[in-house]
Amino acid sequence: MLRINPRTEQKIISYLLYFLTSIAIIVLIFILTVILKNGLPQLSLEFLTKNPADMGREGGILSTILATVFLTFIALLVATPLGVGTAIYLTEYTLEGRVTKIIRFGAECLAGIPSIIFGLFGFILFVNKLNFGWSILSGGLTLAFMILPTIIRTSEEAIKSVPMAYRLVSFSLGSTRWQTVTKVVLPSAIPGIVTGVILSIGRSIGETAAVIFTAGSALRMPTSIFSSSRTMAVHFYILAKEGVSMPKAYGTAAVLVISILAINLLTYYMMGRYIKKKS
Amino acid sequence: MSSNGTNKLEKSDRLIKLSLLMIALSAVSVLAIITIFIFEQGLPIMFRYGLKHFLLGQDWYPSEKSFGLLPMIIGSLMVTFGALIIGVPLGLASAIFLTEFSSRRLAGFLKPVIELLAGIPSVVYGFIGLMFLVPFIRERFGGPGLSVLAASVILGIMILPTVISITIDSIRAVPDSYREGSMALGATKWQTVRMVVLPAARSGIIAGIILGMGRAIGETMAVIMVAGNAADIPGSVLAPVRTLTSNIALEMAYASGEHREALFATGVILFIIIMILNTVANMSSAKQRKKGSGR
Amino acid sequence: MRYGKNYTGNSFFKKENLFSFLTSALNQKSLETAPPLLKQGKGRTYPECGQSFLRFLKLFSPRKLAAFKASSVILPGFILILMFFPSCQSKKSNTTEIIVAGSTSVQPFADKWAELFMEKRPGLVVNVQGGGSSAGIMAVKTGAAHIGMSSRELKEDEKDLHEIEVAHDGLAIIVHPSNPVEDLTIDQVKGIFSGDIVNWKTINGRDKAITVVVREEGSGTRGAFQEMVMGKTRISKKAIVQDSNGTVREIVSRDPNSIGFISLGLVNEKVKAISLNGVRPSEENILKKQYHLVRPFLFLTREEPSGLAKEFIEFVLSDEIQSMLPKEGLIPVRKAG
Numbered sequence: 001m002l003r004i005n006p007r008t009e010q011k012i013i014s015y016l017l018y019f020l021t022s023i024a025i026i027v028l029i030f031i032l033t034v035i036l037k038n039g040l041p042q043l044s045l046e047f048l049t050k051n052p053a054d055m056g057r058e059g060g061i062l063s064t065i066l067a068t069v070f071l072t073f074i075a076l077l078v079a080t081p082l083g084v085g086t087a088i089y090l091t092e093y094t095l096e097g098r099v100t101k102i103i104r105f106g107a108e109c110l111a112g113i114p115s116i117i118f119g120l121f122g123f124i125l126f127v128n129k130l131n132f133g134w135s136i137l138s139g140g141l142t143l144a145f146m147i148l149p150t151i152i153r154t155s156e157e158a159i160k161s162v163p164m165a166y167r168l169v170s171f172s173l174g175s176t177r178w179q180t181v182t183k184v185v186l187p188s189a190i191p192g193i194v195t196g197v198i199l200s201i202g203r204s205i206g207e208t209a210a211v212i213f214t215a216g217s218a219l220r221m222p223t224s225i226f227s228s229s230r231t232m233a234v235h236f237y238i239l240a241k242e243g244v245s246m247p248k249a250y251g252t253a254a255v256l257v258i259s260i261l262a263i264n265l266l267t268y269y270m271m272g273r274y275i276k277k278k279s
Numbered sequence: 280m281s282s283n284g285t286n287k288l289e290k291s292d293r294l295i296k297l298s299l300l301m302i303a304l305s306a307v308s309v310l311a312i313i314t315i316f317i318f319e320q321g322l323p324i325m326f327r328y329g330l331k332h333f334l335l336g337q338d339w340y341p342s343e344k345s346f347g348l349l350p351m352i353i354g355s356l357m358v359t360f361g362a363l364i365i366g367v368p369l370g371l372a373s374a375i376f377l378t379e380f381s382s383r384r385l386a387g388f389l390k391p392v393i394e395l396l397a398g399i400p401s402v403v404y405g406f407i408g409l410m411f412l413v414p415f416i417r418e419r420f421g422g423p424g425l426s427v428l429a430a431s432v433i434l435g436i437m438i439l440p441t442v443i444s445i446t447i448d449s450i451r452a453v454p455d456s457y458r459e460g461s462m463a464l465g466a467t468k469w470q471t472v473r474m475v476v477l478p479a480a481r482s483g484i485i486a487g488i489i490l491g492m493g494r495a496i497g498e499t500m501a502v503i504m505v506a507g508n509a510a511d512i513p514g515s516v517l518a519p520v521r522t523l524t525s526n527i528a529l530e531m532a533y534a535s536g537e538h539r540e541a542l543f544a545t546g547v548i549l550f551i552i553i554m555i556l557n558t559v560a561n562m563s564s565a566k567q568r569k570k571g572s573g574r
Numbered sequence: 575m576r577y578g579k580n581y582t583g584n585s586f587f588k589k590e591n592l593f594s595f596l597t598s599a600l601n602q603k604s605l606e607t608a609p610p611l612l613k614q615g616k617g618r619t620y621p622e623c624g625q626s627f628l629r630f631l632k633l634f635s636p637r638k639l640a641a642f643k644a645s646s647v648i649l650p651g652f653i654l655i656l657m658f659f660p661s662c663q664s665k666k667s668n669t670t671e672i673i674v675a676g677s678t679s680v681q682p683f684a685d686k687w688a689e690l691f692m693e694k695r696p697g698l699v700v701n702v703q704g705g706g707s708s709a710g711i712m713a714v715k716t717g718a719a720h721i722g723m724s725s726r727e728l729k730e731d732e733k734d735l736h737e738i739e740v741a742h743d744g745l746a747i748i749v750h751p752s753n754p755v756e757d758l759t760i761d762q763v764k765g766i767f768s769g770d771i772v773n774w775k776t777i778n779g780r781d782k783a784i785t786v787v788v789r790e791e792g793s794g795t796r797g798a799f800q801e802m803v804m805g806k807t808r809i810s811k812k813a814i815v816q817d818s819n820g821t822v823r824e825i826v827s828r829d830p831n832s833i834g835f836i837s838l839g840l841v842n843e844k845v846k847a848i849s850l851n852g853v854r855p856s857e858e859n860i861l862k863k864q865y866h867l868v869r870p871f872l873f874l875t876r877e878e879p880s881g882l883a884k885e886f887i888e889f890v891l892s893d894e895i896q897s898m899l900p901k902e903g904l905i906p907v908r909k910a911g
Contacts, residue, residue: 006466006467006469006470007467009467009469010467010468010469010470013469014376014380014468014469016372017372017373017375017376017380018376018380020368020369020372020373020376021372021373021376021377021381023369024369024370024372024373024439024443025373025389025392025393027436027439028392028393028396028436028439028440031396031399031403031404031407031436032396032399034407034410034411035403035407053689054686055682055685081302082302082305082306085299085302085303085305086302086303086305086306088299089296089299089300089302089303090303093296093299093300094300099300099303102307103303103304103306103307105307106304106306106307106308106309106310106311107306107307108557109310109554109557110306110309110310110313112493112497112553112554112556112557113310113313113497113550113553114493114496114497114498114499114524114549114553115497115499116497116499116524116527116528116546116549117313117317117497117546117549117550117553118313119528119531120316120317120527120531120542120543120546121312121313121316121317123531124316124320125312125316131718133673133718134703145309145313148305148306148309149306152306176288176291176292177292177295177296178291178292178295202398203398205400206398206399206400206401206402207400208400208401208402208499208500209499209500209524209528212528213528213531213532216703216704217703217704218701218702218703219685220699220701223699227701228673228701228703233400233402236400236402236403236406237402237405237500237504238820240402240405240406240409240504241409241503241504241818241820241821241824242818242820242821242823242824243820243821243823243824243827243844244820249406253403253406256400256403257399257400257403260398260399260400261395261398263398264394264395264398265395268391268394268395338811339791339811340791340808341791341792342791342792342797342800343808350811413828414828417829421783422783422785423785423814423829423831423832424829425814425825503817507814507815508790508814508815508816509811509812509813509814509815510811510815511811511812518812519812519814521815528817529790529815529817530790530791530792530817532678532704532705532706532709532792532817533705533706533707533708533709533790533791533792533793533794534706534708534791534792535708535709535711535712535792538791538792
């Protein structure tokens, strides 16, 4: 067998790794560049403030932006209390045991379920059985279930990282567990919780499969939580796939990508500040 | 405080605890509801036509009451496997490079960039695939371009950020003393990585790969855009393919009656596959944790 | 719809169990009636239903049974929480909004009609949804939509709906503009889509493999094509499947060797519609009954149309809209004038 000198091997390998890494980075950057290069020129105040006309061939994307915002808002409204409550229960109100194991198992399985299954489920439960129809409400609730595990996980981490001493001091002053949680633990865990929430905003903005079956794809200004609406991601999907209008598709993609990048950056910034404050 | 007051406090605290427990079980109940709904809709038809009909049938012609899902099961597995072939080497190499071979500053800059890219919606990946990759494959290799290959590459790229960032985390979790020990014995950096660092980080890396795999097998919209969706077992990587997820999304809108039930049956099969993956992932990360605490 | 109020057929669970109790609870229109139902369900059938519930769950995760046992207790409570959302029936009584749902072949046109209608009648809302012919038919039956759109003839068991023909649509066989093939016989088309003819050169084209692009199972366009062209012959499994006419057109416009079928009204300069047996697909030839791939666009209502739905249907049948149809590639059902 050919034996290569370890030094040479090391050199070859490090070049190979360098090469593969470059490929990975270049591909990812390429995707971003294509979207931004073709999309940014489409962006204008008009694009953001006008409603789509002629199936999206003309006009802007205002209604889809609003639909995305409403949908995300409903999802957060439902998922945040449930998620944070779960996290509080797991960390403050119980010891590790059977129940926590069950809850964690549930959350982890939920996190792994593909969005199309959520879509199917939302379609059957909200759209059909509860008769909400294709609506912002149906879509929002479906998304809420989808982001629940993220919120649970991040809130739990945030609450766990609050120093035990805080709680002890609070207890020693005679406060109840609930007072300790609301007055001491939660306030210091807020940045971490918010980070999780922002992270889930990013996920709900980009979601397509679950939304298209629950919120529908009507290209209309949402008037109530029962109106069917097309979110940005769904709008982009339809524009791109059916070749309705490439410039508008790129424009929508750019808005989508920029808002998600901005959200992720915000998360990063918050996390950085949070960690700094901790140490 | 009077004993009465304490009692009240205790009572309200117990009430709070109970309501928190109810909330905490929401995740589990959501999982249960989803399971029930999907299975309730999908299982009857599977038993009516027989599991064999669904799992081994090769013809998907719902209008003729023929619900063979084998092409989609194989399609899902092929595409996922393809995505791993593309994504895992690139992801592992990038993670190893960024943690062990590059300067701290470069890694400090690139890791966040890669994690930011994890947030790009899958439809965008699908779109890029449709615009650039599909024509490229069609012109270079022939066939319709919409193919196993296109879907695999797009999914492979999509799971890159996940694989890279989890692998980086688990490689970083390996204590420096391991590396120092190995280097002190005269090993080169690569030997250290190959024989010490990677084995130590192994279960974390596997968990990352399984997570990426779950993402690949569960992805829908990007795959619909680039896979061609022919309900046939692909004869080559250049042939079009349909996955379980795209089978559901493609036909859900129009389906009625048994056709729709069959789509839910597709959901059931997908669900079971995902659950198996989840359990494996959970077990391997639990193993990692145990090992970590034993150290 | 299939999952309407009284849907119990082929339920996996026995009637007396948790699930059907849940479903019936879910289907209650108001909250007032829900609590007694819950109580009843709990008191009478709980242990038994728990049994079948658990038996069922064993199918996929025997080890975690406890989790589900716990969750089955929480389920009713959780669903109750869901039901506290504002009454979902408000949209039904809303007289300023109608929902039109169904065939995606009709949808783009209906969208345009709705736009014009709303311009004329500010304050009124016509909400156009896709979903497909079958979904549209179901939506009307259950009352989820006021008007259903279908691009295929109704089946026997769907005939209880009111149908109004609003337009006719031709089906065009399309290829890439660069494709030298101009004309095919019906049998050749059949051969291509069934997978018997696999190369363009057998039908006087280039020596290239044919990429067949079709719509997915269940779509009205595919149904119409199957019926009018394929008959009993299956469409090849190897065909690429896309879920909208727009996407089929897009794929064909990008791949020089592909062939597909879409609504005549959607043919544009990016693709070429080929002649069948020497007859060009055009409005003229359809009206002369020489081009045979034609299907109706139907509006469906549960009862005699009334109110806003009636106004919208009348608007679509008016000269204003009907005279516009040829421009969009459709064939009017009424001659202008």
